[in-house]
Amino acid sequence: MSRWKYPLILLGGIGISNVGAWVYLIALNLILLNETGSPLAIAFLYILGPIATICSNAWAGSLIDRVNTRLLMMGLDIFRAICIALIPFLPSFIYVYVLAFIINMGSAIFQPTSMVYMTKLIPEKDRQRFNALRSFINSCGSLIGPAIAGILFWMATPYTAIHINAVALFFSALIIMMLPNVETKLKETEVQRFTWDLIKNDFRVVINFSKGNTYITKIYLLFSGTTIFMTAIDSLEAAFAKGVLLISDTNYGFLLSIFGAGIIIGSIINSVFSKQLAVNLLIGIGTIFTSIGYLVLYSSNGFFSAAPSVFLIGFAVTFANTGYLTFYQNHVPVGMMGRFGSIFSVIEAGFIVALTVLIGLAAELTSIRPIGLIGSIAFFLLGLLALKAVTAAKRQEYFKKEVSSLNS
Numbered sequence: 001m002s003r004w005k006y007p008l009i010l011l012g013g014i015g016i017s018n019v020g021a022w023v024y025l026i027a028l029n030l031i032l033l034n035e036t037g038s039p040l041a042i043a044f045l046y047i048l049g050p051i052a053t054i055c056s057n058a059w060a061g062s063l064i065d066r067v068n069t070r071l072l073m074m075g076l077d078i079f080r081a082i083c084i085a086l087i088p089f090l091p092s093f094i095y096v097y098v099l100a101f102i103i104n105m106g107s108a109i110f111q112p113t114s115m116v117y118m119t120k121l122i123p124e125k126d127r128q129r130f131n132a133l134r135s136f137i138n139s140c141g142s143l144i145g146p147a148i149a150g151i152l153f154w155m156a157t158p159y160t161a162i163h164i165n166a167v168a169l170f171f172s173a174l175i176i177m178m179l180p181n182v183e184t185k186l187k188e189t190e191v192q193r194f195t196w197d198l199i200k201n202d203f204r205v206v207i208n209f210s211k212g213n214t215y216i217t218k219i220y221l222l223f224s225g226t227t228i229f230m231t232a233i234d235s236l237e238a239a240f241a242k243g244v245l246l247i248s249d250t251n252y253g254f255l256l257s258i259f260g261a262g263i264i265i266g267s268i269i270n271s272v273f274s275k276q277l278a279v280n281l282l283i284g285i286g287t288i289f290t291s292i293g294y295l296v297l298y299s300s301n302g303f304f305s306a307a308p309s310v311f312l313i314g315f316a317v318t319f320a321n322t323g324y325l326t327f328y329q330n331h332v333p334v335g336m337m338g339r340f341g342s343i344f345s346v347i348e349a350g351f352i353v354a355l356t357v358l359i360g361l362a363a364e365l366t367s368i369r370p371i372g373l374i375g376s377i378a379f380f381l382l383g384l385l386a387l388k389a390v391t392a393a394k395r396q397e398y399f400k401k402e403v404s405s406l407n408s
Contacts, residue, residue, distance in 0.1 A: 006179055007122055007130055013175035015137045017077070020168030022145025023152065024084060027161035028100065030153070035093040045100065046235075047356075050349035052104035057342035057349075060109045062202045064338025068183050069117040073110060074173045080106045081169035088159040112341040119329045119337060120182035127329050128279065131322045132270030139263030139314070202339045209336065215389075216331045219283070220340075222386045223324035224348040226287055229379040230317070232355040233294055233372060240298065240368045241306070251303050255310050262314025270322050279330075282323025284387035289316035291380040298372035 032041050064072065083103050090096050122130045152161040210217040241247045241255060270277065293313035300306040332340050363371040 003123065003126070007126065007133075009175060009178055010118070010121065011130075011133055011137050013172045013179075014134060015141060016168050016175065017172040018138050018141030019145045019148060020165040020172075022141060023149045023161045023168070024165035026145075026149040027153075027158040027165070028087070028096075030158045031087075031162075032093060032096065034158075035096075041093075045097070047353060048097070048101050049104050049108075050352045052101055053108040053349035054346050054353075056105040056108045057112070057345045059199050061112060061206075061339030061342030062199050064109070064113050064116060064342065065202075065336060068181065069113050069120070069338075070176060070179060070181055070183070072113050073117060074176045076106050076110045076113065077169045077173035077176065080110075081166045081173070084162060084169065085166035087162050108345070109342075112338050112345065115329075115341055116334060116337045117182060119334050121179070122329075124330060128277070128322060128326045129271050129274040131325045131329075132267050132274060132318070135318045135321055136264060136267030136271065139260050139267060139318075143257065143260040143264075203343065205336060206339050206343050209333075209340065213331075218389055219324070219327055220332075220344060222283075222287070222382065222389060223328070224344060224351075225382050226290070226320060226324070226379075226386075228348060228351045228355055229375065229382060230290070231352050232359045233375045233379065235356050235360060236363055236368050236372050236375075237297075239363070240372055244368055245300065245302055245306060247303050247306075255303070255306060258307050259310045259314040262311040262316075263318050266315040266318030267322075270318055277319075279323045279326050280390035282319045283327065284383075284390045286316050286318070286320030286323055287386040288380070288383035290320055291376060291383040292316075294376035294379055295373065298369055298376055 028045065032045060035041075080103050083099055083106070087096060087099060090099065118130070119127075148164075149161055152158075152164060238252070241252050247255065270282075290313055293309045293316060296309035296312065297306055300309060328341075329337075359371055359375055
């Protein structure tokens with residue numbers, strides 16, 4: 001159990017940060033809605049995330065792979081906490097957007113930084129279970145966060161909730177401070193000036209690695225495709241539930257709880273049976289059944305027919321995410337993981353913005369159900385590609401490694 005001391009502390013920090021992120025998101029939505037009264041203003045807030053990723057992660061990977069990731073995570077938490085704490089004092093919602101964009105850039109850099117740190121901290125044989133527990137913690141945050149936000153709104157104001165999130169990020173930084181330093185001594189060749197030529201050279205390094213390891217790149221692109229499709233299709237989900245299925249606000253809340261329950265149960269199964277569940281099947285079967293969940297959802301006619309599909313989406317996506325993340329951590333060299341993840345996240349963010357806008361416009365010009373079904377069918381085809389990729393003969397050399405490490 002001693003080897004799980006630091007992973008459990010890290011999971012605690014992730015949990016606090018995740019709950020705070022939900023409180024911040026809901027509070028900021030309400031603040032902007034009160035300021036502008038425009039749903040479009042809220043929609044723009046959601047697009048800020050991928051745009052910030054495009055602006056920051058093109059160069060962030062070069063930084064991540066050359067600094068102490070633990071110290072960078074602490075610095076990003078403190079920086080975001082200060083920025084969030086300033087939001088209630090801003091004179092105009094325009095400034096809120098600017099600061100929210102800066103906060104999103106910090107979050108975009110934090111994600112690949114934390115992935116590099118986790119990979120160095122967690123032994124290979126424990127990564128699959130850790131990723132499942134991480135999904136469990138995140139799903140608990142998606143249930144607890146909105147509940148805490150509701151209590152804070154009832155007792156005080158959204159601005160109080162904003163300050164609570166700032167405090168949560170400070171706590172997260174303190175927890176990261178308790179974790180060990182996992183960096184080896186920097187090589188002399190790694191201590192370089194941070195220049196545009198360095199960034200361009202890092203792009204070439206990632207491209208060469210991708211060309212030389214096409215199978216690893218293919219699996220990662222399938223993972224990115226899953227994220228892109230889920231984000232784009234999810235953008236229709238609230239409008240479909242409210243406008244097509246005519247579900248009440250209360251029942252819509254129940255649907256979200258059912259989705260969270262699916263994630264929690266799936267995460268528990270992943271954690272308990274991590275040694276019995278093969279990574280390649282987690283990827284293939286998880287992606288297929290996630291897409292089936294969306295197909296069933298956009299074929300449903302009411303709350304009771306939608307509820308099982310929402311549960312299936314939450315349940316299956318935990319298997320897919322655990323499989324993809326474990327494969328990524330085990331096969332992308334940790335020394336270039338920051339650059340690899342950051343550069344591909346820029347491409348992913350661009351497709352998220354484009355596909356989300358395309359699906360939104362198509363649904364506006366036609367109707368939500370057929371567009372949701374078309375998107376779900378395309379997602380299902382992606383799932384078939386994932387299943388074929390991980391069950392092909394060539395996958396043996398990649399996945400036998402996971403089996404031996406789990407059984408050790």
